[in-house]
Amino acid sequence: xxxxxxxxxxxxxxxGQQVTLRCSPKSGHDTVSWYQQALGQGPQFIFQYYEEExxxxxxxxxxxxxxxxxxxxxxxxxxxxxxxxxxxxxxASSLGSYISGNTIYFxxxxxxxxx
Amino acid sequence: QKEVEQNSGPLSVPEGAIxxxxxxxxxxxxxxxxxxxxxxxKSPELxxxxxxxxxxxxxxxxxxxxxxxxxxxxxxRDSQPSDSATYLCAVNAGTYxxxxxxxxxxxVLA
Numbered sequence: 001x002x003x004x005x006x007x008x009x010x011x012x013x014x015x016g017q018q019v020t021l022r023c024s025p026k027s028g029h030d031t032v033s034w035y036q037q038a039l040g041q042g043p044q045f046i047f048q049y050y051e052e053e054x055x056x057x058x059x060x061x062x063x064x065x066x067x068x069x070x071x072x073x074x075x076x077x078x079x080x081x082x083x084x085x086x087x088x089x090x091x092a093s094s095l096g097s098y099i100s101g102n103t104i105y106f107x108x109x110x111x112x113x114x115x
Numbered sequence: 116q117k118e119v120e121q122n123s124g125p126l127s128v129p130e131g132a133i134x135x136x137x138x139x140x141x142x143x144x145x146x147x148x149x150x151x152x153x154x155x156x157k158s159p160e161l162x163x164x165x166x167x168x169x170x171x172x173x174x175x176x177x178x179x180x181x182x183x184x185x186x187x188x189x190x191x192r193d194s195q196p197s198d199s200a201t202y203l204c205a206v207n208a209g210t211y212x213x214x215x216x217x218x219x220x221x222x223v224l225a
Contacts, residue, residue, distance in 0.1 A: 042215030
């Protein structure tokens with residue numbers, strides 16, 4: 001049973017560049033959420049995708065965008081990178097049939113460093 | 116006031132002791148509560164979830180929920196050095212997002 005897989009695991013980008021992070025949810029799951037975890041902080045909700053649509057968004061600027069594909073995999077795109085975007089980006093997968101109480105499972109994350 | 120608050124620690128306990136980790140939340144509409152463990156440089160892994168007031172036990176771990184006091188805790192019995200990690204409390208208030216605390220760093224001393 002494949003868990004949540006993310007790629008790439010580590011990457012370094014320059015300010016102003018764009019980055020795309022990828023995620024495949026756990027087998028049987030249809031919902032993908034993205035979280036940003038800065039050093040020493042808890043994960044912060046970016047957005048959630050279900051049925052190929054953004055279902056809810058956290059307090060992040062429009063530079064952060066995403067997409068979900070028919071096979072439930074997802075991409076997170078960040079444009080015009082800032083130094084403050086340096087963080088661990090976590091993909092979380094869950095079953096989307098219920099609103100609350102669904103346990104989310106994290107992938108190993110993508111470490112983004114912006115220089 | 117932060118939505119989910121945890122003492123950042125570090126909380127140091129001797130091996131074999133009980134570690135008690137606490138979390139308070141501000142939204143009275145919160146419905147489900149989760150504890151994740153995060154080792155340094157790794158992603159969070161789920162330890163337990165609890166929905167109802169009272170205690171829920173799973174092996175060496177016990178989650179306690181008191182909705183009236185807006186308080187959730189995690190007890191780790193017979194603490195081991197391998198339990199040394201940051202413990203994240205997460206709360207879901209019936210929306211699609213989970214709100215995390217900043218985590219409590221636990222150090223189990225051999």
